[in-house]
Amino acid sequence: MKGLKQVVVAITLLISSLTFGQAKFKVALDAGHGDHDFGAVYHGHIEKNIALAVVLKVGKILEKNSGIEVIYTRKNDVFVDLIERANIANRADANIFVSIHCNANKNTEASGCETYVMGMSKNASNLEAARKENKVVLLEKDYEQKYKGFDPKSPETLIGLTMMQEEFLDNSIALAGTIQREFIDIGKKSRGVKQAPFMVLHKAYMPRVLIEMGFISNPKEGAILDSEEGQNEIAQSIANAIIAYKKENYGANDSDNIVKPSQKVEEVKVVETPVQKPTTTPTEVKKPETKPEVKPEVTSGVVFKVQLSASSKKLDLVPSNFNGLSNISMSSEGTLYKYMYGQTSSYDEAKRLMQEARGKGYTSAFVIAFKDGKKVTVQEALKQ
Ligand SMILES: [Zn+2]
Incomplete structure (x- = not known):
């Protein structure tokens, strides 16, 4: 009976803390790359700048929500280690970690957006995406000591390092699915929810996703990603998905400000x-x-x-x-x-x-x- 009593007390405390808005839903936003790490660069479009611009826009929307607290891994053009990005989220005890990037491919026809969850993959294109994002660690000081046993050129080596945190997988997939659905809603081509070993996700101990918003190497998509309007639209989609995920898993509050494209169409x-x-x-x-x-x-x-x-x-x-x-x-x-x-x-x-x-x-x-x-x-x- 004593155990039951404790459970009841715990639940009551949880409910009251949610009701009185003390427990905010914490979102860690990670703008990929920064400073001397430009990420992908094609046709004058620079991944680090686009990622940061979109992250700041997503954050601005989320900060209007009284039930949400936003944590940024960077808010300006600085270099942050992959481990440190995850640690910022870990220290803040964030509820989700969302890393934002742009895709690139030598084939400039490649297009569409995809959202990754952490995990092993045998798919060559998934592994290539992870290799591209993981190789950033080569720019870090003492990376060989920091990432012992990990070869950024073969993301597979990440898996052997520690046990995978499978407990986050279901929630990560749910979040990734919601993000992709929002992208579909604004007419983006969806390449789906995918799985690959990304170092930055590996180190974050919470549901975590990495968004490749589109191909910077594709002239048309690159131009959209680098435009104010394109960034506003994609940021709104990502914010919508995060708010929808919060509502689903942590309850709704009055300022859940989801703005759908159809509403925008009506406005204009x-x-x-x-x-x-x-x-x-x-x-x-x-x-x-x-x-x-x-x-x-x-x-x-x-x-x-x-x-x-x-x-x-x-x-x-x-x-x-x-x-x-x-x-x-x-x-x-x-x-x-x-x-x-x-x-x-x-x-x-x-x-x-x-x-x-x-x-x-x-x-x-x-x-x-x-x-x-x-x-x-x-x-x-x-x-x-
Ligand atoms: Zn990237």
């Missing part, structure tokens, strides 16, 4: 009328010729679908445009088209469809729900 009053009526109501679209029978649209009750992607481009709903998936529907929000796969009243079936979509390359596909034709949260739908 875009005149261009989308082809579909500008509501969130999903529109069942004709299936490919081979299957002429069109299932009657379920308009009443709860319907689950799997959101594959969102884009400002209107695509024909044929399997060849969706990695072979049929039964695709589309909804439009402002100037953004969302593409969805399947339609079912069973949540289990929806999860199966999601796995199928992920298997087809839509690695950040997720289940969405509608009630009587209106978009609702999955939690809300499951209450029915």
Whole structure:
């Protein structure tokens, strides 16, 4: 009984501290690179500057939230060791660690954003990303002593050093998934949630992610990443994801200021009328010729679908445009088209469809729900 009493007291204390706002959700923001470490440089775009600009914008949004405290690993153009970046977050007892970077590739066509969680990978491109970010340690003094047994050129050597902190993996993946979904919402190309051994993540003892916001080596993406507007948009997405994660795991508060792109569209009053009526109501679209029978649209009750992607481009709903998936529907929000796969009243079936979509390359596909034709949260739908 004494044990139970202690638990009750602990829970009461926790609830009261949350209620009275004493326990703030602490976010450690890490702008990659700095000073003599420029990160990737292409076409005059410099990774260290873009990472810092976006981090400061994310921080500014989050600081308006009374439930959040922001910790920065750097706020100006200075060099910070990878271990020290993680330690700043560790000392502050941050709830999450978010490291922000830009991708680069010799193939200047490569594009899209991806979010990494810590872990082993056999995938060559994931390992390359980790190698690129890890090699920063070569610029640090006494790196051989500091990172004993670790060869930045082979990220695999990181795994043998200590046990992986698997307990953070689920939460890290949840955070990474939320970030990627926010990117999809603003029409970014998602390369998905990935796993690779990054030193800076390895040393942070909390749910941790590393965002590659896009390819600085791609002339078009590089220009967006280096623009005020592009940075504002991506910073808002990252902030949205962090606030959504906080709400999900630590509870909501009055100043949870998530601003969605559709709201912004309304503010600037875009005149261009989308082809579909500008509501969130999903529109069942004709299936490919081979299957002429069109299932009657379920308009009443709860319907689950799997959101594959969102884009400002209107695509024909044929399997060849969706990695072979049929039964695709589309909804439009402002100037953004969302593409969805399947339609079912069973949540289990929806999860199966999601796995199928992920298997087809839509690695950040997720289940969405509608009630009587209106978009609702999955939690809300499951209450029915
Ligand atoms: Zn970087």
